[in-house]
Amino acid sequence: MKIGVIGYGLRIREVIRHIKLIEPAVRIAGIVDVRDFPELKDEDGRAIPIFSAASDMLAAQKLDGIMIGTRCSEHTDYALVVLPYGIPLYMEKPVSTSMEKWKELYKAAAIYNNTPVVVSHPLRLTSIVQKVKAIVAAGDIGDIAHVQAANNVPYGGVYYHAWYRDDSITGGMFLQKATHDFDYLTDIIGCRPERVCAVASKQVFKGNKPAGLKCKDCEDNRTCEESTVGTTEEENWPYCCFAEDTGNEDSGSALVEYENGVHLSYTQNFIVRRGAGTRGARVVGYKGTIDFDFITGIIKVIHHHKDQEDIYRFGAGDGHFGGDANLAANFIGVMKGKENSISTLQEGLRSALLCLKAKESAQTKNYQEIVEL
Template sequence: MALQMGVIGYGGRIRGVIDSFIRVLDPAANVVAITDIRNEEIRGELGSAAESIRFYDDADRMLDAERLDGVLIGTRCDMHTPMAIKVMSRNLPMYLEKPVATSMDQVLALHYAAKRYTAPCVVSFPMRLSPLAMKARQLILDGAIGKLEHIQAVNNVSYGSVYFDSWYRDYRVTQGLFLQKATHDIDYVSFIAGERPKLVAAMMSRGRVYGGRKPAGLWCSACDEVESCPESPFWKRKVKGLQPAWRGNEDHPCCFGKDIGDDKTGCNEDSSSCLLQFESGLQAVYTQNFFVRRDAGERGATLIGYDGTIQFDWCKNILKLTRHHEHETISYNMGSEIDGHGGGDIELAHDFVRAMRHRDSGRSPLTAGIQSALVCLTCRTSAERRQFLEVPYPA
């Protein structure tokens, strides 16, 4: 029997997950129902494929009316928790985009709803399931570097303008780039470590690079600097050819606009960092930057034990194991065919297909999503208060 999927929030990300990954694994899997606030637009985008889909403007009505094998939630960040709770109350398998929550109240609401939810949930954390992270985790489990003692994780985001020139600039929706971006990295670091962060200390800088100077509501095309600004599609794309590949030659709101926010209203950070101490005493540091460009982009970690070091980078797709007390360094190249968040998206899709078919629990569970959101929120509070803080895990 073909799998019947419902979608809440049929936007760019979830459509990519369905079309590029779930349908590759199971071509018969069907989106039979969509709840969105852009239904007419989506009908237009899908053309004749929309004829077999029932459209709703209310998620409860869809969930009550349809017999679904699973539901995917791909709304923007602030709506993930309320939509997830609707799906959880029907005990249906769920694919949930990250961050799973954007406030402490949402974290707690999800945590308590999860106590009664027994269906599998796949949280959209592809990095942890990528071949590189899985290899690193396996090497540690095999004792290749001895006991893991120190993690140094880096995310230099070469396409970071997207967090200031698209909907991501709206802090009310994202609640900042710990939740938006670091949620992945804190998750894979915890997954590899096999334990939870206990204590955090964080710092962030805002309004020093992006935001703040130009009038609110300004778009590139109306700006008198359109021919010289490095953020303008005209300059980057047509003159320098430096536009990050996946952002087209699009007009966009100004990255330096006053409407991006400030320290009082909240604002996505230009860069941020955190120290994490895990329950065993293992120490980690993570740092992210949104204004590096081109070859300076990197995302990965250095994992150090007394007997060795593992270093990996998703931008190059390589992992290196250095044995400290042997004349031995081993390099692993994961191959150029890997696509979709370092190969993690197809693994998530695989887990979700199994969740729908067999109710198998996946390798990226709701508990991981809740834990990561909670650590990210604690990092943000630590940065705001300039304090070390214990992560307040609920009972």
């Protein structure tokens, strides 16, 4: 099978690695990227064509699949180009970074609804989430009544040292991180979100250092706790995270109400380090509570009315706790025409809409209704 790649960055290369581990015969038939690459060759030593526009690649190559891995603000633009061709599409999250682009993509998704799309929301496909869903489905905790979730990110520096610091590209941290969490949590709850209120703040990664300052050029780079000078991160995380041009909030929280009355409390921050990192949730029912954490790989089921706790342990998994491999396998099946997407564009749109409305709520200090067009 031949795939075309739009935006040949680190993230999409990681997904392609998983695809080739499963299906070694897959080949990259063309790349569209804003950067100038030295000659790239496939496993057979053949040069991979580089195109200046997606339309040129689509005209020149017969493709079995297309993958969009550009920077976030361009995801929608390229999807609008690709969808009319009907070729299976793998699309990085978030699917849109503004309401204007979200509306365009929503309309295109309805028009080209026969184009299969797999959105990069791998957490829903992890063994942990699948096990939690199975426990809920078995009735072990009763109906879900309340969900408490947290994402304390121990590698938050990437969002202030690297290109991610530009929130005109990322759309802010709800769209960057909560889009994953809102997706898998909504999948567990199994219901449509109706409204959201949220707050966000920037308490740490702010300052008055000059715009564009790099750590290597800063006089404080030997004393600053965030300096990347002399570390393995220096090349990819070069900028000062206390400069005046650093965007992105460094913490945020949201309260989401679902149409069945369940409410989700969610909080994220990018300040913690080392062992303070957590990512997971507490799912509460009348009969029991499920606690799980992706980082520890542990699920604990606490039974409320009997003296019993069930513990499940999972390995760390390769790439998003094992979700990347499962998502890659699904995309292969979609390209072969043997499977339907298990992370659809409609679900990607719903997650992005929830994030956009959370961002709007934090800015306006008002509840926002999650009303699809």
